[in-house]
Amino acid sequence: MSQKRPPADVYFFGTCLIDVFQPQAGLDAVTLIEREGVRVHYPDAQSCCGQPAYTSGEVAAARRVARAQLDLFPEAWPIVVPSGSCAGMMKHHWPTLFAGTPDEARAKEVAGRIVEFADFLLNTLDWQPTDLGQPLTLAVHTSCSARREMNTHVNGWALIDRLANVKRVVHEREAECCGFGGVFSVRHPDIAGAMVADKAAALKDSGAAQFVTADCGCMMNINGKLAKDGDTFAGEHLATFLLKRTGGAA
Amino acid sequence: MNEATLTYYPSRDFKANARAALADSNLRASFRGAMDFLMGKRAAQFPDAHELAELRKLGEAIRQKSLAKLPELLEQLEAKLTENGVTVHWAETTEEANAIVHGLIAAKGGKLAVKGKSMVSEETELNHYLEARGMTAIESDMGEYIVQLAGEKPSHIIMPAIHKTRADIARLFSEHIPGTPYTEDVDALIQIGRQALRQMYVSADVGISGVNFAIAETGTLCLVENEGNGRMCTTVPDMHIAITGIEKVIEKLSDVVPLYSLLTRSATGQPVTTYFNMISGPRRPGEKDGPREVHLVLLDNGRSQAYSDEQLRKTLQCIRCGACMNHCPVYTRIGGHAYGTVYPGPIGEIISPHMLGLENTVDLPTASSLCGACGEVCPVKIPIPEMLMRLREESVRDPHEKVAHPLRGQGAGVDKEVKLAWRLWTGLYSKPGYYRLFGWAATRLRGLTPRHQLGWTQNHVPMKPAPKTLHELMRERRKETGR
Amino acid sequence: MSARENILTKLRAAPRSAPPAPDVAAYYAGTPKLTGLAALKHWAALMRAVRTEVLWVRESDWPRTLAEQVAARGIRTLLLAPSTAHGARAAAALAELAEPPLRLGFDQTIDGWKATLFNEVDAAFTRVRAGIALTGSLIAWPDEHEPRTMSLVPPIHFALFDTRTLYPDFFSAMSAENWAAGMPTNALLISGPSKTSDIQQTVAYGAHGPRELVVLAVLPDEIDLAELEADA
Incomplete structure (x- = not known):
């Protein structure tokens, strides 16, 4: 484990989906970080990283929305993002999005400070939990961005593996996409529907009592599908799960 | 082949095609099984992640260098091939390419062409063109032969008949090949195909093939295959016509070594194919076989549009292994035909708009969750998700906006309500x-x-x-x- | 303007920057190389994995092995090159058989006897130029004595391979022999009998080319056969 000195302060970028649809997940992430003695700053003017527009080809729109976030992180603190795909957008795509514009240098500087939540908890804070929960079998869905852009899927696994009473199981085709893909799930509902059906079935068939994911889009996709089918099996955000297991009031 | 039975799915109907494919549980099971198999085979060929990373980097660098020098290398290739006795032809459009091939066969008074696997000839719909002019073109790759008998198109660039079960093929053979009993035994089916096709090599006036790599340094055309039909088509008939895209040229002979290794391991998970066929000219005086004439048709068909933009040019790095489709969660579920294009899956989504225009392919760049599995396995590191996003951008760009290199169909995806x-x-x-x-x-x-x-x-x-x-x-x- | 000029003009008009140059030689200099017994074992294992029959032979006795194999298969017509030394030796050994096969030479161009070649020749015997350990391959440069179709059309191909010409990998072979200085009209890598997986991913041999590939792999005297086949 890297034993970096934890920073005293971090910014928290909550992401638009968490803001409106799953605020508790954001709050739980903040609680976990603060419990480790780090002050969390939440810039009130934040909204969205611009990813929905960017992946839809609406580059100018994405740039305008992303541009509105650039000024929100004046101190040189890390910026923690509780979603793999948003973190990927900010870290890897903002430099491209602003290339050749007056904001390029600033975008690069901000991008350099983006850290995905699980990565931060594990590798910066070296989180050492005491698992207070009952024995549980758990499946993990990792967002594709976290896996392929951020390479942080191993962090989620490592965090869960630090919980003594949780048995992590691998589900069939764990690396496969759940079919969310932002507007993809709305634009191609037939294909996306087949993908999420397979993902939901694989998670259920894994023998796990529930699943977790560190990406709000994937979570809403899979849970929304399970709920539509009247299923009681469901998933929650990694932060919520970790907090619950370690005595936090989630 | 009977034109009326030819199944063609325009890519404009992508969503409807996809819906129909998703509803076909046999088709889905076929593709799922096949893709799982191919993914497993590929993974087994790359046990060492470091070796894979280094080899991909090398492959990418070779392809990028080749493209950076493309016009010069094409001229060098032409000069070298000409020196070797091969005639080089250039075609901007599919119509021009077909006319060249037809003209060459007609000049010999030929009627029967036997074909090795060539996706470029699928692009030009060469068989159709020749048949409409009284010639016969027989596909000899087993998968292509099956698909041709069924009056269909390939559903995968490496395994054309991947959507067919052995029962489908048993039925097809017993119905179409005279004197063939119904059998589902794969060995027996292959022997039936072998017998039917061997007579074609003997009688054919011309052999037509694709090209996997064209080496500028030595004037060599390389063909990668397992079956031997490619060797038959390029060796037995008196004339061989190879047809390929302008992007297939590489500079040095030694460049082919890593690319060939990446190709076979990524495509079918083989360390090597049965044959690697390197052709550097027609039969020379004293030699007793090989075609007396060898021709190469170099086709543009939209490739120069992709080339004109340095970002989109990466599309042309492709060595046609098909790994992107094998690993694509969308392709796996809908199969190749739903795309309505010659090249399906992720590579099809990024190359087809250049060939057909965004106006005819507007749904294709959006048919991806951008999960990145394609880019992760691409042996020459084409950033496919990045290409998809760029094409989405061009698709929703104001059609009247002036840009340096406008793409055909710019703005085809503009929807006022969405805007x-x-x-x-x-x-x-x-x-x-x-x-x-x-x-x-x-x-x-x-x-x-x-x-x-x-x-x-x-x-x-x-x-x-x-x-x-x-x-x-x-x-x-x-x-x-x-x- | 011609299509050629139009295409080249469009390509030349595109912005171009020089990407980092690939160094293929440096890459292969850094990969592990199979040599000696390990190379032979690896080569044979890969060839056998794709149903090649590998028979270890010595320079003195390969004609006898060939004759035995031909007899065992009941081959009636075999194509070989009597004008070559190895072809003459093979022909002589085959003539000794109780029921010797018809021994044809490729002594006219293919044009006059395509149908016979396809329909009446059971097997062919040729010598290959070299081998590749890493991928389990043979290298063939067909010539006027042993034309391209000999290793392709007859259902059984007997290949005589001098294992002293086994290269660790394809790159070593083409560099050591300086292929870039001049290629033959046709050069081939052959890795097994022809095959296909086009029907439901099931491998079937004998697709269009040979159904059987039998390699007579000539070992130098210093290589011990028992050692070679140990834990193979």
């Missing part, structure tokens, strides 16, 4: 005051959440805002903690 929605979204999400108000209103009015939300509620319960936004919860928390 308006993005304008509203931008207004809300780029102004903190409006955004907070929006978040407050959305959470307070959560009881009014519509029951039908575009495509979302087809598969999901409606998205319902939480009672309070994270903004509000954080403000409350700050009050409590005093920070």
